[in-house]
Amino acid sequence: MHSIFYYSHELARYDFGPDHPFKPERAQKAFELCHRYGVMDLQHMTVKSPPSLAHEKLLLAHSEDYLETLRRVGQGEIFKEMLSFGIGTEDNPPLKGIYDWSRKCAGATWEGMVELLEKDTDIAFNPLGGFHHALPSRASGFCYINDIVIAIKEALNHNVKITYIDIDAHHADAVQTAFYHEDRVQFISIHESGKYIYPYSGAVQESGEGNGEGFTVNIPLPPKADDEVYLEVFHRIVLPLIKGFRPEVLVAQLGADSLVSDPLTDLMLTNNSYTEVIRELKGLCGKILATGGGGYDIYRTARCWTLAWAILNDVEPKDEFAGLVGGMMFGPEMEVSSLHDRPYTVSGPEKDKIRQEVGKTIKFLVKRHHL
Secondary structure, three states, X not given: OOEEEEOOHXXXXXXXXXXXXXXXXXXXXXXXXXXXXXXXXXXXXXXXXXXXXXXXXXXOOOOHHHHHHHHXXXXXXXXXXXXXXXXXXXXXXXXXXXXXXXXXXHHHHHHHHHHHXXXXXXXXXXXXXXXXXXXXXXXXXXXXXXXXXXXXXXXXXXXXXXXXXXXOOOOOHHHHHXXXXXXXXXXXXXXXXXXXXXXXXXXOOOOOOHHHOOOXXXXXXXXXXEHHHHHHHHHHHHHHHHHHHOOOEEEEEOOOOOEOOOOOOOOEEOHHHHHHHHHHHHOOOOOEEEEOOOOOOHHHHHHHHHHHHHHHOOXXXXXXXXXXXXXXXXXXXXXXXXXXXXXXXXXXXXXXXXXXXXXHHHHHHHHHHOO
């Protein structure tokens, strides 16, 4: 087995501004936790610095005009036309260095895919990737360059079948759009319903068109859905669909913003369901490209990604500092004295209402896909 973890202190320290919820330092916290829990320095693992992606590869997902605009913004220029490309909003501010930073984040996801396709690599993880909202000519939802679309298009050039699974709380709208007519890409997104949060898309009826009919699968969840509900849809819908498709590479966007403490979303998961999902995915495909994504409680996100990396590598995290005075626990890790969350469930009439809504979604998808 060989696995690659893409990381750079320089990229993790990039700052979107004090009031912006997106904090790249989550990747640094995850990297440090992986070391602390003994799941990084193993013989089969390599840590690589993200490369800067070549211009022609950026064109796999983006227009020339948009890339030129982003390049100018990255050099510190501010101009009226950038607004028509989605840059200059609260979500996507005009940041100095954003072009080079985004190219490197995307470079790691792209190179991870190439390593899986052309070498003996089994797992590639880029916690600095997962920008599933960036459109061909528009920055959106904290995303400037769509590393996922670029990597999947690279794989299609190698003529392989891809399953894309997105467990971020937000619908993977731009990835869906890119492959909506494609039968070589199975797209699955489990997210909080677009009736309640950005990007207001991802209804269960959105299922692909033309050759892609039936290859797009959306599982929208109501607010307050918990581990129990999440795992039910995962086992009833997601697992049989992926098993039936039999992908050669599985691309997983591992956003951690569906967890109970996330300030931007309303799902109520713990990392107990998060880790079960990753364990199941690991058994479905021998080649996995994983990325980061959402996750705005940075400490809880770091714990999720540490656990994900450990599971993908079949290793058990062990606290190297257990029992020492002045250990390095931080944030929610301190509450639970472990990487794992305490169980949490919603109950009563609220849970009944959630079950009813999710039951309709399951029924629709079971019928639609003959499960």
